[in-house]
Amino acid sequence: MEIFYNSEVDEARTKTGGYNQPIVALESTIITHGMPYPQNVQVAREVEEIVRQNGAIPATIAVLDGSIHVGLEDLELEKLAQTKDVAKISRADIAFTVAQGLTGATTVAATMIVAKSVGIQVFATGGIGGVHRGAELNFDISADLRELAITEVTVVAAGPKAILDIPKTMEVLETYGVPVIVYGQDSIPAFWSSTSETPAPLTTNDVSEIVKSMLARKALGLGGGQLIANPVPLADQIPAAIISPMIEQALVEATKQSINGKAVTPFLLKRIFELTEGKSLTTNIALVKNNARLATEISRAFFIHN
Numbered sequence: 690m691e692i693f694y695n696s697e698v699d700e701a702r703t704k705t706g707g708y709n710q711p712i713v714a715l716e717s718t719i720i721t722h723g724m725p726y727p728q729n730v731q732v733a734r735e736v737e738e739i740v741r742q743n744g745a746i747p748a749t750i751a752v753l754d755g756s757i758h759v760g761l762e763d764l765e766l767e768k769l770a771q772t773k774d775v776a777k778i779s780r781a782d783i784a785f786t787v788a789q790g791l792t793g794a795t796t797v798a799a800t801m802i803v804a805k806s807v808g809i810q811v812f813a814t815g816g817i818g819g820v821h822r823g824a825e826l827n828f829d830i831s832a833d834l835r836e837l838a839i840t841e842v843t844v845v846a847a848g849p850k851a852i853l854d855i856p857k858t859m860e861v862l863e864t865y866g867v868p869v870i871v872y873g874q875d876s877i878p879a880f881w882s883s884t885s886e887t888p889a890p891l892t893t894n895d896v897s898e899i900v901k902s903m904l905a906r907k908a909l910g911l912g913g914g915q916l917i918a919n920p921v922p923l924a925d926q927i928p929a930a931i932i933s934p935m936i937e938q939a940l941v942e943a944t945k946q947s948i949n950g951k952a953v954t955p956f957l958l959k960r961i962f963e964l965t966e967g968k969s970l971t972t973n974i975a976l977v978k979n980n981a982r983l984a985t986e987i988s989r990a991f992f993i994h995n
């Protein structure tokens with residue numbers, strides 16, 4: 690199976706299968722299912738630019754017409770962002786999407802799989818999937834969690850999306866042996882809100898500790914990933930007291946309309962966008978950019994050690 694690289698990533702590849710510059714992977718589901726057009730493509734471009742300006746090469750990952758792409762050319766990005774009803778692909782469907790020659794946007798899980806397979810160690814996103822509220826009844830637990838357990842990539846996210854059950858998400862990550870390292874504070878960030886009531890299992894404000902932890906995990910042969918939880922800057926957050934009732938309302942509507950499976954997360958993000966009159970998108974954009982900056986710093990520091 691051939692993997693396609695855009696010119697920028699291709700130039701950074703070495704003959705030995707490594708890279709001569711730090712690389713940061715970016716996902717594509719956030720573009721197709723997380724934000725409306727045209728903000729989605731604008732944000733995707735701006736996030737890539739942040740990575741470049743801070744000294745790394747961005748590699749947005751997607752499956753286009755059955756081919757795995759690591760880094761998208763601008764026209765490919767534009768086309769993907771405009772396409773309606775793109776498949777949202779995770780571990781379960783990535784290979785079949787390739788087999789059928791279809792197009793799919795990669796979630797955190799699928800992006801990690803591709804990143805790992807091409808030797809990219811650091812990945813920036815918005816928020817990871819997790820344990821949904823009511824999971825004790827509907828068993829809805831994102832495949833992102835198991836991926837973090839088994840795939841060796843450091844993922845920078847603003848915590849689990851606040852539509853989820855954060856304490857249960859932390860319990861599953863602990864069971865799976867995934868380090869959740871919170872950057873610069875001692876509670877788990879809750880995506881649109883900087884803080885939550887759930888305490889951080891691990892904290893640091895030192896990028897070199899994150900890199901040393903990556904190296905120690907390699908030396909121990911631990912195999913899985915790390916989650917770096919990076920709070921949205923206070924100036925951009927929506928305080929929990931304001932967003933919580935809107936999340937509750939969106940959840941009630943999802944239940945009433947029998948939304949389930951993969952459709953749950955995109956439905957909730959869209960409803961919360963409407964209920965906050967667009968403020969959730971502004972915050973989402975701010976946190977993704979903030980994550981891209983931190984991921985670039987980690988990727989650069991790791992590059993020096995490698």
Ligand code: PSU
Nearest residue numbers: 718719722723796797815816818831954
């Ligand atoms: N973060 C965002 N917007 C998104 C997602 C994350 O800001 O759309 C996507 C990611 O791709 C994540 C997915 O992997 O939602 C989780 O979906 P689910 O809950 O169905 O596993």
Ligand code: MN
Nearest residue numbers: 829830831950
């Ligand atoms: Mn799910």
